[in-house]
Amino acid sequence: xxxxxxxxxxxxxxxxxxxxxxxxxxxxxxxxxxxxxxxxxxxxxxxxxxxxxxxxxxxxxxxxxxxxxxxxxxxxxxxxxxxxxxxxxxxxxxxxxxxxxxxxxxxxxxxxxxxxxxxxxxxxxxxxxxxxxxxxxxxxxxxxxxxxxxxxxxxx
Amino acid sequence: xxxxxxxxxxxxxxxxxxxxxxxxxxxxxxxxxxxxxxxxxxxxxxxxxxxxxxxxxxxxxxxxxxxxxxxxxxxxxxxxxxxxxxxxxxxxxxxxxxxxxxxxxxxxxxxxxxxxxxxxxxxxxxxxxxxxxxxxxxxxxxxxxxxxxxxxxxxx
DNA sequence: GTGGGACCTAAAGTCCACTTGAGGTCAAGG
DNA sequence: CCTTGACCTCAAGTGGACTTTAGGTCCCAC
Numbered sequence: 001x002x003x004x005x006x007x008x009x010x011x012x013x014x015x016x017x018x019x020x021x022x023x024x025x026x027x028x029x030x031x032x033x034x035x036x037x038x039x040x041x042x043x044x045x046x047x048x049x050x051x052x053x054x055x056x057x058x059x060x061x062x063x064x065x066x067x068x069x070x071x072x073x074x075x076x077x078x079x080x081x082x083x084x085x086x087x088x089x090x091x092x093x094x095x096x097x098x099x100x101x102x103x104x105x106x107x108x109x110x111x112x113x114x115x116x117x118x119x120x121x122x123x124x125x126x127x128x129x130x131x132x133x134x135x136x137x138x139x140x141x142x143x144x145x146x147x148x149x150x151x152x153x154x155x156x
Numbered sequence: 157x158x159x160x161x162x163x164x165x166x167x168x169x170x171x172x173x174x175x176x177x178x179x180x181x182x183x184x185x186x187x188x189x190x191x192x193x194x195x196x197x198x199x200x201x202x203x204x205x206x207x208x209x210x211x212x213x214x215x216x217x218x219x220x221x222x223x224x225x226x227x228x229x230x231x232x233x234x235x236x237x238x239x240x241x242x243x244x245x246x247x248x249x250x251x252x253x254x255x256x257x258x259x260x261x262x263x264x265x266x267x268x269x270x271x272x273x274x275x276x277x278x279x280x281x282x283x284x285x286x287x288x289x290x291x292x293x294x295x296x297x298x299x300x301x302x303x304x305x306x307x308x309x310x311x312x
Numbered sequence: 313g314t315g316g317g318a319c320c321t322a323a324a325g326t327c328c329a330c331t332t333g334a335g336g337t338c339a340a341g342g
Numbered sequence: 343c344c345t346t347g348a349c350c351t352c353a354a355g356t357g358g359a360c361t362t363t364a365g366g367t368c369c370c371a372c
Binding site: 174191 | 348349350351
């Protein structure tokens with residue numbers, strides 16, 4: 001081993017499926033060199049990059065957004081404290097937003113217990129953060145502020 | 157009007173799109189009688205039912221799960237305080253769990269700012285809920301609380 | 313020199329919660 | 343009579359993040 005990792009090794013060490021790794025490469029989230037035979041060889045730094053991707057997903061970013069964020073960071077070095085701080089702050093805002101929305105939901109719920117109201121116009125549970133949105137097709141289980149806890153449902 | 161609502165009226169009053177209402181009927185979440193001409197006529201109770209659906213979605217339930225929950229409630233009456241309280245409590249647990257997970261993420265993030273670590277084994281952001289390094293080299297999954305699908309059910 | 317992994321590509325499938333489109337029916341109004 | 347508008351059905355499309363499938367290559371061990 002010359003410090004480069006096969007896709008299988010990356011998958012094993014990162015917990016990201018091989019197919020997902022290929023998909024990420026296609027989406028420009030990670031990059032790999034190739035052997036003579038065409039097999040991917042990932043630099044070790046891909047592990048950090050994948051950590052970043054995972055973390056960003058946890059914060060609720062889409063892959064295109066994550067790609068943007070990654071583009072702002074150095075390709076193969078540890079990001080500078082300043083860059084990192086800026087990103088982190090943005091993420092924390094998002095987290096705060098999500099947490100707030102959930103808390104609102106929960107508190108609305110508490111006040112609902114026993115009353116059974118679910119008032120269409122007033123119930124905080126029904127209408128959290130009063131986003132009533134109609135936003136085009138696609139899965140939309142949570143109100144925008146709450147959207148997306150990533151699928152990560154590999155067997156465990 | 158004999159207390160029955162057209163699909164358009166239901167859509168307007170509930171904020172749920174006409175197409176969604178038809179979809180819900182197909183999924184067994186709501187039911188409607190038909191006029192001679194074949195048009196749907198919804199009982200007024202559908203509004204409460206839809207409120208329930210919305211609320212449950214906000215808590216993160218899938219439509220099949222919601223159908224289950226609805227099955228446990230009386231078809232056309234207001235649910236009893238007891239039933240309602242039981243459901244609400246379950247939902248609040250879910251919310252609490254999600255909120256906790258997100259807070260952990262956020263707090264881990266705060267401690268990351270300026271360090272730029274994203275350590276695969278130690279970083280709270282990457283590995284929320286310290287399901288951390290316990291498991292040999294490489295990273296692990298999301299904390300259960302951030303996973304999409306509840307322990308009681310299967311997944312997509 | 314052959315069997316078996318690990319790898320490759322491109323395309324299609326999956327899941328969820330819907331929406332959109334095509335093509336048709338029905339009741340009321342001008 | 344004809345149009346308008348609300349409704350109908352069934353089929354296909356949408357978006358995100360992947361996975362699965364089909365068919366092939368590469369290389370190592372026996």
